[in-house]
Structure formats: C-alpha cells, structure tokens
Amino acid sequence: GAGVSQTPSNKVTEKGKYVELRCDPISGHTALYWYRQSLGQGPEFLIYFQGTGAADDSGLPNDRFFAVRPEGSVSTLKIQRTERGDSAVYLCASSPRGGMSYEQYFGPGTRLTVT
Amino acid sequence: GENVEQHPSTLSVQEGDSAVIKCTYSDSASNYFPWYKQELGKGPQLIIDIRSNVGEKKDQRIAVTLNKTAKHFSLHITETQPEDSAVYFCAASIANDMRFGAGTRLTVKP
Numbered sequence: 001g002a003g004v005s006q007t008p009s010n011k012v013t014e015k016g017k018y019v020e021l022r023c024d025p026i027s028g029h030t031a032l033y034w035y036r037q038s039l040g041q042g043p044e045f046l047i048y049f050q051g052t053g054a055a056d057d058s059g060l061p062n063d064r065f066f067a068v069r070p071e072g073s074v075s076t077l078k079i080q081r082t083e084r085g086d087s088a089v090y091l092c093a094s095s096p097r098g099g100m101s102y103e104q105y106f107g108p109g110t111r112l113t114v115t
Numbered sequence: 116g117e118n119v120e121q122h123p124s125t126l127s128v129q130e131g132d133s134a135v136i137k138c139t140y141s142d143s144a145s146n147y148f149p150w151y152k153q154e155l156g157k158g159p160q161l162i163i164d165i166r167s168n169v170g171e172k173k174d175q176r177i178a179v180t181l182n183k184t185a186k187h188f189s190l191h192i193t194e195t196q197p198e199d200s201a202v203y204f205c206a207a208s209i210a211n212d213m214r215f216g217a218g219t220r221l222t223v224k225p
Contacts, residue, residue, distance in 0.1 A: 004158070040217070040218070041217055041218070042119075042121075042204045042206070042214075042215025042216050042217055042218055043159065043204070043215050044215070045212070045213060045214075048211060055211065056211040058211075091158055091159070093158075099210065099211060100147070100208040100209070100210065100211050100212060100213040101146055101147035101166075101208050101209075101210075102147070103149065103161050103164060104149075104161065105161065106151075106158030106159045106160070107158050108156070108157055108158045109157075109158050
C-alpha cells in the first residue's frame with residue numbers, strides 16, 4: 001500500500017515568512033510524528049499525535065512552531081516568522097500504535113530552506 | 116532525558132565483509148531500540164528493532180544485539196553488498212521520548 005507522503009518535497013522561503021508542511025500518513029495509522037533533521041544529524045523529535053490530539057509537543061523549539069491533525073489523518077506543521085536556523089529536512093512518520101515504543105514509518109521529508 | 120551516541124560516524128568495508136555499528140544510551144529505562152537505514156533524499160526506513168526483554172534478534176543478513184547492563188546495542192550486517200551503502204541510525208526510546216544517534220555513513224566498495 002501507499003506509504004507516508006509529504007508535500008512539498010522542497011520549500012524555499014524568505015526569512016520572516018509563514019510556511020505550512022503537509023503529511024499524509026499511512027491509512028489507518030493512529031499515531032503521527034514530526035521530526036526535524038539537520039545535515040549530518042539524526043532526526044530530532046518535534047511533536048506526536050495520537051488521533052486528533054497532540055499527545056506530546058515537548059520537542060517544538062518555540063511558539064513559532066505549531067502542528068494540527070484536525071481529523072486524525074492528515075497533519076500540517078506550521079512555522080511562523082521563519083528564521084534561517086529553521087532550515088532543515090522535516091520528516092513525518094506514522095505508526096499503527098501510539099507511543100514511541102513501536103515501529104514508525106517515515107515519509108521522504110520536506111526540505112525547508114529559509115533564505 | 117535520553118542521550119544516544121553512535122560509532123563510528125563513517126565506515127567503509129569491502130563487499131562481502133561484515134559491518135558493525137555500535138550505540139550507547141544513557142537511560143536504563145529505555146525499552147525499544149530500532150535501527151533505520153536512510154538513503155540519499157529519502158526518509159529513514161526501519162530495518163530491524165529490538166526490545167529490552169530480548170538480547171539478540173536476527174533477520175537474514177542483519178542482526179542486532181542488546182546489552183542492557185552496559186547500555187549498549189549494536190547492528191551487525193554480514194555479507195555486505197553495495198546496496199547496503201547508506202546512513203544508518205540507531206535510536207532508543209522510552210514512553211513518549213525517542214532519541215536518535217548521529218548516524219553512521221556506511222560505504223560498501225564493490
């Protein structure tokens with residue numbers, strides 16, 4: 001079946017602009033995760049949804065970052081007043097079970113570049 | 116919180132040789148240890164995982180070992196092939212917290 005998909009694959013924006021990154025999880029997966037991956041590093045946890053609610057948002061770096069999952073499927077990561085330091089690959093993953101102790105299936109990521 | 120260290124950062128082997136990547140973790144309560152393979156321009160792909168109640172797990176050419184006392188776990192790839200070339204990440208998780216290592220770039224030379 002279809003895997004996790006993310007759009008856009010690449011996004012270039014100017015400093016100070018607002019961006020939205022979209023994630024379509026595997027159908028039927030109740031858990032959804034957002035990570036940020038900087039060059040040469042492993043993924044860094046941002047936020048985790050179980051259904052429609054954010055079960056853990058402790059990884060969001062500041063209040064410029066926000067994510068929603070209104071119907072328990074598609075999720076959108078929103079970044080306000082982008083800064084050059086926000087440049088990274090943003091990865092989404094989904095899992096048939098919640099928490100962090102089960103297999104996660106990753107999408108290809110969105111490469112965000114803030115100029 | 117959990118801290119995961121991964122070694123080596125780069126590894127080059129000849130096709131057919133074995134490759135070993137090692138990770139250590141800091142939180143003794145961590146109970147799930149996945150390994151991911153990431154190819155250029157793609158997201159990480161789960162290749163094998165192990166839970167804290169198991170010492171070793173094998174899947175064809177890939178095996179993972181866990182030493183809870185020493186808080187380290189390792190990925191073993193036997194009979195390496197050029198298509199094994201990628202960046203490999205280990206991770207350790209507890210409850211709602213998963214931490215990844217910095218990655219190992221494996222190159223398999225034909």
